[in-house]
Amino acid sequence: MSAPNPQDVKVLVVCLGNICRSPMGEAVLQHTAKQRGLDITVDSAGTAGYHVGDEPDERTTAVCKKNNVPIDSLARQVSTSDFVKFTHILAADENNLKHLQSMKPSNSTATVSLWGSYLDGKPIPDPYYGRASGFDDCFKQCVRLSDAFLDDVFGKEN
Template sequence: MGEAVLRDIAKNRGLDIHVDSCGTGAYHVGEDPDDRTVAICKKVRYEDASHIAIRLMETLQHGVPISHKARAISESDYKKFTHILAADGSNLRSLERFKPEDATAEVRLWGSYHNDDPIGDPYYGGINGFEKVYQQCVTFSSAFLDEVFGKSSDDKGDL
């Protein structure tokens, strides 16, 4: 979700950046995003959601394109990208452990660009948890882009 939201916000700002997400473990390599992630990004009806969640889905219009296969972080990512954003403290610690000595990417908690909040795992929280994560991704993406590129920049780069 974070990749899709950050890419969409950057595109809407006219920023030409490369955004790619990965996990700190290889648990879901090759898999598509969770159906609820796709539903929240695209705002399509999630068939297994509760009646309340369906009403929520019908009232919101995010329209964020999402297409991704899960992958694990690689050593080359620390040189390929200028920034590596961690969702939470556990991910940040893992990213720091994997970080090679010659890394050039800045590794930071994504929420540190706004309020230092982590992004929680919505997996067990139902569709509303995915909406909360979506809203965090929007806020953190905007704060990140504001800090790195400014509020109205035409800079280009890889993230």
């Protein structure tokens, strides 16, 4: 099977509030894809609407900037139209995956999965209430997961 056209791949990264893990995942996946010469669409959202319209947590932004990864997003909540608009919806953890599966409409065309299923099956721990080092760990995990996802979708040569 040949790799899809990168422009046909549309990915939504999802966590709870869309201010820590998912905007970081969006930024890292977009950056990693560009480094590979792949022009894919990446967005992020939260299963909860706590922070709709907010910028990413300042610790998320700081870690991305420290690693020269551009980040520019505003929090939004997942909508049922996302299940048709995106080809892949990647959940940060099992709770968000369950929430996504419970709201998935019958006309969904997206593959909905735990992002970690592309690598080691591990969730991305929420760094929000922890130390700054948790954001560094989250970033490193997003890099590994981005590589694993892109390898799976496009093959290791891309």
